[in-house]
Amino acid sequence: MMPRVLILEPHDDVRMFLECSMRRLGYEPVAPTDCSPGAVDAVVLEPSWTHGRTILEQLGDAVPPVVCLSIFPREAGLAPPESVAYLTKPSSLQELAAALRGALRPLIP
Amino acid sequence: MASQLHSRVRRLARRRHVVTILALAGLAATFGLMLGLRATETLGTVAFAPWVGLIGFDAGVLAGVLTAAAATGLWLLASSHEGTHASTVQILVRIAYLGMLGVGTAVAGRRLHAGEREHRSFAALQSALIDATLDGICLTDREGNLLILNAPLRRLSLELGLPLVGTVPEQLLSIAHRMVDPERYRRRMTELAESTGESTSDEFELAGTGRVFRGFTAPVSDASGGFAGRIWTLREVTADRELDRMRDAFVATVSHELRTPLTSISGFLEMMEDEEEGLGETGRTYLDVIRRSTDRLHHLVEDLLLIAQIEAQRVELEYATVDLAELAQVCIDAFRPTAGEKDVKLELVSDRPSPISGDRRRLTQVLDNLVSNAVKFTEEGGKVTVTVAADGDSTTCVVADTGIGIPSDEQGQIFSRFFRASTATQRAIPGTGLGLAISRALVEQHGGTISLESREDKGTRVTMTLPTQHPEEGIHAAAG
Numbered sequence: 163m164m165p166r167v168l169i170l171e172p173h174d175d176v177r178m179f180l181e182c183s184m185r186r187l188g189y190e191p192v193a194p195t196d197c198s199p200g201a202v203d204a205v206v207l208e209p210s211w212t213h214g215r216t217i218l219e220q221l222g223d224a225v226p227p228v229v230c231l232s233i234f235p236r237e238a239g240l241a242p243p244e245s246v247a248y249l250t251k252p253s254s255l256q257e258l259a260a261a262l263r264g265a266l267r268p269l270i271p
Numbered sequence: 272m273a274s275q276l277h278s279r280v281r282r283l284a285r286r287r288h289v290v291t292i293l294a295l296a297g298l299a300a301t302f303g304l305m306l307g308l309r310a311t312e313t314l315g316t317v318a319f320a321p322w323v324g325l326i327g328f329d330a331g332v333l334a335g336v337l338t339a340a341a342a343t344g345l346w347l348l349a350s351s352h353e354g355t356h357a358s359t360v361q362i363l364v365r366i367a368y369l370g371m372l373g374v375g376t377a378v379a380g381r382r383l384h385a386g387e388r389e390h391r392s393f394a395a396l397q398s399a400l401i402d403a404t405l406d407g408i409c410l411t412d413r414e415g416n417l418l419i420l421n422a423p424l425r426r427l428s429l430e431l432g433l434p435l436v437g438t439v440p441e442q443l444l445s446i447a448h449r450m451v452d453p454e455r456y457r458r459r460m461t462e463l464a465e466s467t468g469e470s471t472s473d474e475f476e477l478a479g480t481g482r483v484f485r486g487f488t489a490p491v492s493d494a495s496g497g498f499a500g501r502i503w504t505l506r507e508v509t510a511d512r513e514l515d516r517m518r519d520a521f522v523a524t525v526s527h528e529l530r531t532p533l534t535s536i537s538g539f540l541e542m543m544e545d546e547e548e549g550l551g552e553t554g555r556t557y558l559d560v561i562r563r564s565t566d567r568l569h570h571l572v573e574d575l576l577l578i579a580q581i582e583a584q585r586v587e588l589e590y591a592t593v594d595l596a597e598l599a600q601v602c603i604d605a606f607r608p609t610a611g612e613k614d615v616k617l618e619l620v621s622d623r624p625s626p627i628s629g630d631r632r633r634l635t636q637v638l639d640n641l642v643s644n645a646v647k648f649t650e651e652g653g654k655v656t657v658t659v660a661a662d663g664d665s666t667t668c669v670v671a672d673t674g675i676g677i678p679s680d681e682q683g684q685i686f687s688r689f690f691r692a693s694t695a696t697q698r699a700i701p702g703t704g705l706g707l708a709i710s711r712a713l714v715e716q717h718g719g720t721i722s723l724e725s726r727e728d729k730g731t732r733v734t735m736t737l738p739t740q741h742p743e744e745g746i747h748a749a750a751g
Binding site for chain 2: 250252254
């Protein structure tokens with residue numbers, strides 16, 4: 163079964179790119195509307211998007227590892243506590259793949 | 272109030288005239304008597320001569336002539352009373368003597384008064400001129416005592432709460448506690464108070480008000496070229512700084528927002544590259560153009576964000592051991608294809624100095640900026656040489672080219688952000704004017720210096736000097 167990655171990104175074009183990237187990397191992209199607590203293995207989050215942060219909070223204790231992909235640098239202090247990697251836009255597909263591999267490592271036997 | 276004071280001063284001046292005249296008349300009479308002149312002679316001619324001269328000088332021709340006539344009349348009266356009768360020649364000689372004295376001194380007085388009026392009028396114009404400027408201006412003597420103060424500075428002094436007692440440096444020091452950085456302000460003012468030759472300017476912010484002022488001071492020389500005092504100017508630059516802040520905030524916001532479309536453009540571009548084989552030649556050309564443009568946009572955004580971080584002093588260096596010669600070699604290798612396309616020779620000259628302590632990523636960025644500029648501004652067949660050499664406790668890196676150069680009158684601004692030399696804009700060579708500003712800030716943050724020499728159509732030489740050891744490491748080593 164493919165690992166499921168929740169994409170919390172406010173901009174359509176970037177979200178579309180991330181969905182394509184997830185499929186290419188062998189993950190199943192999950193939209194916020196299809197998300198339920200415990201049903202995702204990792205999250206790609208734009209931490210400056212307030213609504214995205216709210217959705218993340220709604221996952222309660224079941225928040226999986228979060229990869230931040232932001233227009234703001236790490237120094238802006240936006241990363242949530244669950245964050246395991248922080249990338250600044252635009253990042254390459256390889257950087258994103260490496261960050262997700264790191265986030266999903268506990269799942270890989 | 273001012274007019275009362277003025278008329279009082281005038282009255283005193285007149286009294287001084289009277290005292291002077293009486294003293295001179297007394298002196299003249301004494302001399303006359305000592306020389307054995309008769310009382311009538313002494314009174315009518317000798318003692319009256321100063322009156323005639325000074326009244327003529329002060330009050331004009333008519334007053335001078337009338338006094339001369341009165342003196343002659345008085346002498347005739349005294350002579351008649353004494354029983355001696357003056358001859359016509361004697362009378363004429365005295366009239367001529369006293370008349371000429373009265374008229375001559377009146378003419379001299381008129382000329383002098385006209386000169387004085389002109390001088391007063393010029394002084395009033397000068398005063399009006401310095402009062403009409405927007406800057407507060409004052410002049411102090413060698414000890415810092417106030418000599419001249421213009422109206423805007425008088426107003427600003429009241430607003431700043433300057434005590435207006437003591438020397439100007441003492442007054443300025445007394446408000447140090449009201450500044451945003453009192454220690455820095457105090458240090459600067461103390462330096463200035465002790466300095467005689469330095470010309471300097473600085474900005475300071477009044478705590479809790481957001482008001483920013485720029486002060487300037489320069490030594491003033493006397494006629495022989497010696498230190499005579501200082502001129503001080505003060506200008507409120509709050510609006511300018513607010514504009515700067517707004518511009519920086521706007522640039523930062525736009526730059527951050529540009530990262531969103533850049534993410535999707537560069538992301539999909541990367542995906543398309545995997546399918547490049549399936550594209551025709553035209554498609555691949557288009558893809559190359561998109562790739563180059565995306566890279567440029569990416570670099571622009573990164574540069575804009577870095578300059579904003581530098582301005583906000585938020586760039587932190589990650590110190591490590593860095594081999595500058597190796598870094599220069601990597602940089603040269605990266606730019607060799609671009610230089611090759613223009614037939615520009617690119618070479619490294621190095622005596623392999625010891626590694627330095629620095630931030631590898633940031634120093635790479637500086638070298639990339641310098642070499643990129645050198646290649647970009649050197650025309651076909653030219654040469655770019657990067658020299659890395661040890662220089663005492665420092666390592667020097669020189670990037671020299673045989674390019675288009677920078678006009679001498681623009682070289683002072685070349686490290687300012689967004690500034691572009693006219694030689695570059697005239698040739699439509701692309702650039703943002705950020706590379707050198709970023710380079711200077713990063714080099715200075717390393718405790719180093721960067722300078723530039725250039726001659727139009729001959730070439731440019733940028734010299735960067737970096738301390739071998741990180742300043743704080745030096746302190747630790749000394750302490751240890």
